[in-house]
Amino acid sequence: MQFYVIAILVIVMDQVSKYLIRAYIDIDEKFTMWGIQLTHIENSGMAGGLFQGYARLFGVVAVLFVIGVLYLRRTGEMKGSLINSSLGFLVGGAIGNGIDRLLLGQVTDFIIRSGGVLNLADHAIEIGGLLLIIYVVMTWLKNKH
Secondary structure (H helix, E strand, O other), X not given: OHHXXXXXXXXXXXXXXXXXXXXXXXXXXXXXXXXXXXXXXXXXXXXXXXOOOOHHHHHHHHHHHHHHHHXXXXXXXXXXXHHHHHHHHHHHHHHHHHHHHHHHOOEEEEXXXXXXXXXXXXXXXXXXXHHHHHHHHHHHHHHHO
16 A cells, blocks of 8 residues: 555655646746756656657556556565655655656756756656665575574
């Protein structure tokens, strides 16, 4: 259940935030909210603006990733709160950006960071990746003894 709750929350928060940015903020308009620098960018590529114009292809990759995670979860090999959280963030982020890529042909980014401009789905993927690394290290340490 934890996996689904996290994934659904990520998807909803991501899609609502992107809708609000698209509806109320002009492209390239910059502003600050709660001390966070924001702007409105539409990205038809992947992270960092690489491979512009391939958004729908990356949307298909996101669908395949989600199918892979769901299959992996069915096998029951990876269990526990940490891996459920990790996969929930990863799947929620993949679906959030996948929706944009498949329906709009581009992803709405708006959170300015030192590495570029991201969105909530991107941040969820980062959190999920970090939790996955922690899970793998903890599993390795546990199996080592």
